[in-house]
Amino acid sequence: MDARVLLDSLDAGVAAIAPDWTVAEWSFAAARITGLPADRVLGQNFWVAFPTARGAHVERILHDVLQDGIARSFVSPGRAPELAGKALETRVSRGPRSHLILEFREARSELSPESRAAQILTAFETERRLYRQLFESLPSPVLILTLDGQILEANREGSALLGLPDPRAARGQALSAWLPAMQHQSLAAALRDAIRRPQRLALAIDFAGEPAREVVAMLTRVDPDQADKVLFLALDVSREALLQQKLLRADRMAQLGQLVSGVAHELNNPLSAIAGFAEILAADAATPELRESAEIIHLEAMRAGQVVQTLLDFARHRLQTRQPVDLQDVVERVVALQRSGLRKAQAKAVLQFPEDLPEVMGDPQELQQVLLNAVLNAQQAVASAGRPGTITIGARLTDGHVTLLVEDTGPGVAPEILDRIFEPFFTTKGPDGTGLGLAISLGIVKAMGGRLYMHNIEGGGARLGIELPVGAPGAGPTPEPQAGFHPAARSLSVLVVEDENSVRRGFTLMAKRLGHLVTVASSYAEARDLLDAPNARYDAVVVDVHLDEAHTGFELFEQLLQEGRGRELRVVFTTGDSLSAQTRDALQRSERPVLRKPFKLDELREILERVAGG
Structure with a gap:
C-alpha cells in the first residue's frame, strides 16, 4: 500500500518535523484533529505554525526527545472548533534523519463528562477562547x-x-x-x-x-x-495626531461659524445704513463727480455685505445659486479696485482674454471675491520678491470649461506646503494672515461646479487656476439695475421698526425717496403703541428680526397674527443674520418675505409693493 494512503488512513494524526523545524509531513487526520489544513502547515516553521508551543512545556519535550531519542507524551487542548473543550494526547519520538514524529489523538473520549478532569479541560478551553477573542478584538x-x-x-x-x-x-x-x-x-x-x-x-x-x-x-x-515571549502593544501616534488635528480643525470651524453668526448682524446693520445713504446721494447728486463717488461708496458697501454673506455660506457649506457671468468684466472690476495696491507692490497687471470667450456659470459677487483674493495673493508675492513684477490674468476655453489663470512673478510656493494651501487656517503670512482666503475661494468655486488648483511656474512664480463651467448657450447675465432713480408705483404708508438709529434713518430716507409715507419706531413697545392706536393703518410693516434684549421682531409678528385682522400679512422682516438656525426656522414658519441687509432701493421698492399688493 502507498505510504501516503496508509498515513492518511490512520485515525491518529501524524506529523514529521525536520531538524530545521520545518513541518515535513502533515496527515489528513492531523488536519482534521487540529483544524489546520496541510497547505497552511507543510513547509512552515513549526514555531510559526504553532506559536503558543514556544516557551511552553511542549518545547522542552521536543528538545529532550531530539537530544536523547527517548519517546515522550504530553496532553494539550485541541484547536479545531469541534474539539473545543477536548484534549489531545501526543506522543513524540525521534525518527530517521533526526526527524521528530508526532502522533496525536483525542484523549477526551476516555474521560467522563462528569469527571473533574473533563470539567477542568472545559474550563481551560473556555478561558483560552476568551483570551483569544480579546486578543483579536x-x-x-x-x-x-x-x-x-x-x-x-x-x-x-x-x-x-x-x-x-x-x-x-x-x-x-x-x-x-x-x-x-x-x-x-x-x-x-x-x-x-x-x-x-x-x-x-x-x-x-x-x-x-x-x-x-x-x-x-x-x-x-x-x-x-x-x-521567552514579549507582548508588544503599540499606539499609532501619527494616526492619533492626525485625528487630533482633524478634531481641532472641526472645532475651529465651529468657532468660526459662531463668530460669523455673532458679528454678521453687527456688520450688516452699518453696511445697510452706508449703502442706503450712498444710493440716495447718488440719486440726488448735483454733479457727475458726486454721483460717481456715491456710487463707489454704495458698490463697496454692497460688496462688503457680500463678503459677510460669503463667510456665512462658507461656515454652513450652503450651495450657491448660479447664473451666466462675464468673467472679463469681473476681472476688470477687481483690477480697477486694486489699482492703488498694485502700484505700491510694483506689480503690473496684464489681462489676456480672447474676444470669443463665453460666459461662465457662477455668482458675479462671489467670483469677484475669489478673483480679489487671487490678485491680493499675487500682489503680495510680487512685493515679497523685492523687485518690480507682473501679474498676468488670462483665460481659455477647454472642454466646456473656462480656465482662468492668475500668474505672478513672485518667489512661488514652497513645494512642501503646496498640498496644504487650501486648508482652513493654514497661512504662511504669520499673524498677518487668517488662512481663510483660499479655503473660502475653494468652497465657492466647488459650489459653482468648478475646480481650483495651484502650482509653481518653472523659472519662478506661481499659477492659480480657476476652472468654471460654461454658461448655457444663448443665456445672458442677469441685467444690472439701470442707473438712476425709480420711484414707487404708488405711495404707501410704511411702519419701520428698527432699534439702530443710523439704520432706521437710512430706512426712512430710502422709503421717503421712493415716495412713501414713513412712520418709525425704535423699540418693541413704541411699535405696539403705534399699532394699537385708533385708526392705525399701514400698507407695510418693516420689522428687524433683532429689536432689543427683551424682544424680537417675531414677537411683534405673533401678536399681529393672534389679532386675526390680517395685519401680519403686511410684515416684512429685515435681518443681517442668515446663519442662526433659530432665526432661519422662525423665518420659515412665518412665511413672510425677508429683506437682507444691506439692500438696494430697487429691492426695497419691489418688496414693499409686493406686500402692499398682497
Missing part, C-alpha cells in the same frame, strides 16, 4: 514577539500596522524588517530588558507605498513564569 495593534524579535502572533490591528492583509502573514517574520536600521539596536535592547520590567519604546513603522507611522510601544513579558 483589541482596537490597538498587538504583537507577540520572541526575544530575538520574531513575530509569533499578531491581531488584526497589528497586521494592519505592518501593512499586511492577514495576521497569519506576520508569523515568523522579524519586526525589524519594518524598522529603520538605526532602531534595530533599540528594539533588541527593549526586548531583552522587557523580561525584567516593562519597556516604553518609540519606533517608526515603514512599509512600501505608505508614509512612516510613528508608534509608541509598550513591551512586557507575556507570562511571569516564562521568559
Whole structure:
C-alpha cells in the first residue's frame, strides 16, 4: 500500500518535523484533529505554525526527545472548533534523519463528562477562547514577539500596522524588517530588558507605498513564569495626531461659524445704513463727480455685505445659486479696485482674454471675491520678491470649461506646503494672515461646479487656476439695475421698526425717496403703541428680526397674527443674520418675505409693493 494512503488512513494524526523545524509531513487526520489544513502547515516553521508551543512545556519535550531519542507524551487542548473543550494526547519520538514524529489523538473520549478532569479541560478551553477573542478584538495593534524579535502572533490591528492583509502573514517574520536600521539596536535592547520590567519604546513603522507611522510601544513579558515571549502593544501616534488635528480643525470651524453668526448682524446693520445713504446721494447728486463717488461708496458697501454673506455660506457649506457671468468684466472690476495696491507692490497687471470667450456659470459677487483674493495673493508675492513684477490674468476655453489663470512673478510656493494651501487656517503670512482666503475661494468655486488648483511656474512664480463651467448657450447675465432713480408705483404708508438709529434713518430716507409715507419706531413697545392706536393703518410693516434684549421682531409678528385682522400679512422682516438656525426656522414658519441687509432701493421698492399688493 502507498505510504501516503496508509498515513492518511490512520485515525491518529501524524506529523514529521525536520531538524530545521520545518513541518515535513502533515496527515489528513492531523488536519482534521487540529483544524489546520496541510497547505497552511507543510513547509512552515513549526514555531510559526504553532506559536503558543514556544516557551511552553511542549518545547522542552521536543528538545529532550531530539537530544536523547527517548519517546515522550504530553496532553494539550485541541484547536479545531469541534474539539473545543477536548484534549489531545501526543506522543513524540525521534525518527530517521533526526526527524521528530508526532502522533496525536483525542484523549477526551476516555474521560467522563462528569469527571473533574473533563470539567477542568472545559474550563481551560473556555478561558483560552476568551483570551483569544480579546486578543483579536483589541482596537490597538498587538504583537507577540520572541526575544530575538520574531513575530509569533499578531491581531488584526497589528497586521494592519505592518501593512499586511492577514495576521497569519506576520508569523515568523522579524519586526525589524519594518524598522529603520538605526532602531534595530533599540528594539533588541527593549526586548531583552522587557523580561525584567516593562519597556516604553518609540519606533517608526515603514512599509512600501505608505508614509512612516510613528508608534509608541509598550513591551512586557507575556507570562511571569516564562521568559521567552514579549507582548508588544503599540499606539499609532501619527494616526492619533492626525485625528487630533482633524478634531481641532472641526472645532475651529465651529468657532468660526459662531463668530460669523455673532458679528454678521453687527456688520450688516452699518453696511445697510452706508449703502442706503450712498444710493440716495447718488440719486440726488448735483454733479457727475458726486454721483460717481456715491456710487463707489454704495458698490463697496454692497460688496462688503457680500463678503459677510460669503463667510456665512462658507461656515454652513450652503450651495450657491448660479447664473451666466462675464468673467472679463469681473476681472476688470477687481483690477480697477486694486489699482492703488498694485502700484505700491510694483506689480503690473496684464489681462489676456480672447474676444470669443463665453460666459461662465457662477455668482458675479462671489467670483469677484475669489478673483480679489487671487490678485491680493499675487500682489503680495510680487512685493515679497523685492523687485518690480507682473501679474498676468488670462483665460481659455477647454472642454466646456473656462480656465482662468492668475500668474505672478513672485518667489512661488514652497513645494512642501503646496498640498496644504487650501486648508482652513493654514497661512504662511504669520499673524498677518487668517488662512481663510483660499479655503473660502475653494468652497465657492466647488459650489459653482468648478475646480481650483495651484502650482509653481518653472523659472519662478506661481499659477492659480480657476476652472468654471460654461454658461448655457444663448443665456445672458442677469441685467444690472439701470442707473438712476425709480420711484414707487404708488405711495404707501410704511411702519419701520428698527432699534439702530443710523439704520432706521437710512430706512426712512430710502422709503421717503421712493415716495412713501414713513412712520418709525425704535423699540418693541413704541411699535405696539403705534399699532394699537385708533385708526392705525399701514400698507407695510418693516420689522428687524433683532429689536432689543427683551424682544424680537417675531414677537411683534405673533401678536399681529393672534389679532386675526390680517395685519401680519403686511410684515416684512429685515435681518443681517442668515446663519442662526433659530432665526432661519422662525423665518420659515412665518412665511413672510425677508429683506437682507444691506439692500438696494430697487429691492426695497419691489418688496414693499409686493406686500402692499398682497
